[in-house]
Amino acid sequence: MIRIATPDDLDAIAALHAEARASYYRGHLPEEAFNSPAEHARTREGWAAAIERGAVLCAVRDQMVAGVAASREVDGVMTLTQLHVDPKRWRSGVGTALHTACVEAWQRAGVGDVRLEVFEHNTRAQAFYARQGWLPDPNEPRAGNHLVLRLTVPPVAA
Template identity: 75%
Template sequence: MIRNAVPADLDAIAALHAEARASYYRGHLADELFDSPAEHARMRAGWEAGIGRGVVLCAERRGAVVGVAASGEIDGVMNLAQFHVDPARWRAGIGTELHAACLASWRRTGVTTVRLEVFEHNTRAQGFYARQGWLPDPDEPRTGNHLVLRLEIG
């Protein structure tokens, strides 16, 4: 089931995000850049704000949050700011279902273009996004150590 996140989901979302982030950053970045108390507090505050604005979707299975996505507009362009699935549940269709819910939400609000940034070493996520139709952004193909992808919604 995909639903809007509520404040009671915050702990589960923060834990899922920390685990997912560690799965792709570990070995490529210093741990303190993604796995420190200060970084966890910063990310938790971001999720809390997103939940408060109503821009966070959760994938739920048997009462547990197993996926999460957050999107919002930046400078007039919709951005998929966060998209994570519990690493223990990869390849189970959760990401595809969550992505479809994001698409449906964007279509309902008339969004025609979405962008995202994906860590250059996260080839698993890059493959997922490619299967969903995302392409390199021709206007800004990368920012720092992240690739920029764009999805045109038909």
């Protein structure tokens, strides 16, 4: 089930986010960059604000948050800011279900183009996004140590 996240989901979302980020940052960035009390507090504040805006979707499996996605407009461009799946749930369809729900929400909102940034060493996520139709941004291929991808949102089928 995919649903809008509520404040009651915040602890589970923050924990899932921390575990997912550690899976691809560890060995590439200093541990304190993603696994410090200050970083966890900053992340939690960001998720709390996104949940309050109603901008977070969560995938629930076996009564637990198994994945989470958030998007918002950044500098005038719809941006998929987060999409994380509990590493224990990888390759189970959770990410695809979340992505599909995001695309449907963008379609309802009339969004035609979406941007995201993916860590350059996160090849698993890059392959996932490629399967979903995301392509390298020809105008801005990189943002620091992240690759920039774009998705043309298909129109709603008549």
